[in-house]
Amino acid sequence: MKKLFIESVGIILTAVLLGLLTNMINPAGIPIIGDWSEQPAQENAGEITVINVEQAYKIWQSKDAVFIDARTPSDFAIDHIPGAINLPRGNTSEYFTAIQTTIKPDTKLVVYCSSKDCEDSSVIANFLKNNEYTSIYLYEDGIIAWDMHNFPLEQ
Amino acid sequence: MTQKLNVSTIVYWTLRVFLGGLFIFSSMHKLFDPLGFAKIIYSYQLTPHFLINFAAIVMPFVELLCGLLLIFGVFRISTLFTIEALLIFFTILIGINIVRGIDFTCGCFSNSTEKSLFNQPIVSFAKNFVLLAIGGYLIKREQTLIKKRYHSQ
Numbered sequence: 001m002k003k004l005f006i007e008s009v010g011i012i013l014t015a016v017l018l019g020l021l022t023n024m025i026n027p028a029g030i031p032i033i034g035d036w037s038e039q040p041a042q043e044n045a046g047e048i049t050v051i052n053v054e055q056a057y058k059i060w061q062s063k064d065a066v067f068i069d070a071r072t073p074s075d076f077a078i079d080h081i082p083g084a085i086n087l088p089r090g091n092t093s094e095y096f097t098a099i100q101t102t103i104k105p106d107t108k109l110v111v112y113c114s115s116k117d118c119e120d121s122s123v124i125a126n127f128l129k130n131n132e133y134t135s136i137y138l139y140e141d142g143i144i145a146w147d148m149h150n151f152p153l154e155q
Numbered sequence: 156m157t158q159k160l161n162v163s164t165i166v167y168w169t170l171r172v173f174l175g176g177l178f179i180f181s182s183m184h185k186l187f188d189p190l191g192f193a194k195i196i197y198s199y200q201l202t203p204h205f206l207i208n209f210a211a212i213v214m215p216f217v218e219l220l221c222g223l224l225l226i227f228g229v230f231r232i233s234t235l236f237t238i239e240a241l242l243i244f245f246t247i248l249i250g251i252n253i254v255r256g257i258d259f260t261c262g263c264f265s266n267s268t269e270k271s272l273f274n275q276p277i278v279s280f281a282k283n284f285v286l287l288a289i290g291g292y293l294i295k296r297e298q299t300l301i302k303k304r305y306h307s308q
Contacts, residue, residue, distance in 0.1 A: 007233030008240075011224065015216040023189065023212045030189045034208035036197055072191045072266075090190045090197075090208070120194075 028073060034090045048125050048136045056110055056139040057151050065108035065137070070124035081112065081146060082154040089120045092127055100131075108135040115142040167296050170289050171225060177286070178222030178238065181264050185215035188266050195262030201248055217241065232297050239290045246283040249276050 023029040051059070059065045060081065067084035069076050076086040085103075087095050103109070109128060113120035125138045147153060185192040193211035196202050202210060221241070224234040245263075252259055253276050261279035 004233050004236060007230045008237045011220055011230065011234065011237050012217060015220045016213050018220070019213040019216040022186075022216070026189070028187065028189060030193060030208050030211065032209050032212065033205050034193060036204040036207050072188060072194065074188045074191060074266075088190060090193050 030091050031094065035093055036090065047134065048122075048129060048138050050138045050140055051110070053139070053141045053145045053149055053151075056112070056137070056141075056146070057149070059108070059110055059137065060151075065110045066103055068109055068111045068124060068128070069143075070111055070113045070120040071118075071143070075114070077155075079143070079147075079153040079155050081143065082152055084112075084154075087111075087124055087128075089123050092124065096127075096131070103133075105132045106134055108137065109133055110137045110139050112139040112142050112146075115144040116140050118142065163296075167293070171293055174238065174286065174289050174293065175222040175224075175226035178218045178225070180222075182215040182218035182222065184264070184266050185211070185262075186219065189215075191266030192262060195260065195266055198257075198259045198262075199248060199252060200257055200259075201251065232294065235290055235294045235297065239287060239294070242283050242287050242290065246280060246287070249280045249283070252276060253280060 020032070023032070060067065060083075063083075067081045069080045069084040069086050070089055071080075071086075072088050072090075073086055076084075076088070080086070085099055087099065109125075111121045111125040111128065113124075121138055121140060121142065125136050128136055143153070189208075189211045192215070193207050196207050196210050197204075217237075218241070221234050221238050224230055225238065249261065259276065260274040261276060263274065263279055263282075265274065
C-alpha cells in the first residue's frame with residue numbers, strides 16, 4: 001500500500017515537473033498564474049457599444065477601426081477577420097504589452113470571438129475599457145456569423 | 156482451458172492498450188493548446204483562478220504519463236490506481252456541473268466549445284463510468300496475476 005502511494009505520487013510529481021519544463025520551451029506556453037479575474041462586459045457595459053454582423057462589416061470596410069480577435073492563438077492562426085490583432089484571454093497582459101504601443105487610446109476597436117456563446121470578446125472589451133480605451137465596439141456574433149455571411153477571412 | 160486463457164489475455168491487452176491510448180490521445184490537444192484547455196477549465200467554474208493555468212499545464216502530462224506507463228507496463232497497479240483516481244475526480248467535476256446546470260463542454264478530447272455528441276457533459280459522464288469499469292477490471296486482473304505468481308513460487 002505504501003509502495004502504491006509512493007509510486008502514484010511519483011507519477012504525479014514527474015508529470016508536474018515535465019509540464020512546467022515543457023511549458024517554458026513551448027511557443028504556446030502560458031504563464032503559470034493567469035489573469036482570469038476580468039468580468040464580461042455585459043455586467044459593466046457603459047461605454048462599450050454592441051454591434052451586429054452588418055455593422056461590423058461596414059466598419060471593417062471603412063478601415064476605420066482595429067479589429068481585436070479575443071480567441072486563442074491556435075484559433076486565430078486557423079482564420080481571422082483580415083487585419084485583426086490577436087488579444088487572447090488567459091494571457092491578455094502579455095499580448096497587450098506587445099500591441100499597446102501601436103494602438104492609441106482613442107482608436108476605434110472592434111472586439112470579437114467565435115459567437116454569442118463565447119464570452120471572451122466581452123471580457124477583452126472590458127479589459128480594454130479598463131486600460132483607457134474609449135471607443136470600443138463589441139461585435140458579439142463573432143467569426144462564425146462573419147463566415148456565414150461569406151465575408152472575407154484571412155489565414 | 157488454454158483457449159479461455161488466451162481470450163482473457165487478448166481482452167486484457169486490448170483494454171490496457173485502449174485505456175492507455177485513450178489517455179495519450181486525450182492529452183494531445185491539451186499539450187499543444189494549453190490556453191484553449193485553460194479556457195475549458197475556466198468554463199467549469201470550479202477551479203480557483205490562480206490554479207487554472209497551472210492545471211492546464213500539468214494535467215495533460217499526468218494523462219500522457221499514465222497512458223505511456225500503462226501501455227509499457229511500468230508501475231502498472233500504481234498507474235491504474237492513478238488513472239482511476241483521475242477518472243473519479245473528472246466524473247465528480249462533470250457531475251457537479253450537470254447538477255448545477257452550468258453550460259460547459261467536457262474538453263476531454265478537444266478544446267472546442269462547439270457542442271458535439273462526444274463533448275456533451277452527460278455523454279462524458281457516462282463514458283467515465285465505462286472507463287472506470289475498464290480500469291477496475293485491469294486492476295483486478297493485475298492482482299490475480301500477482302497472486303498466481305506468489306503461489307507458484
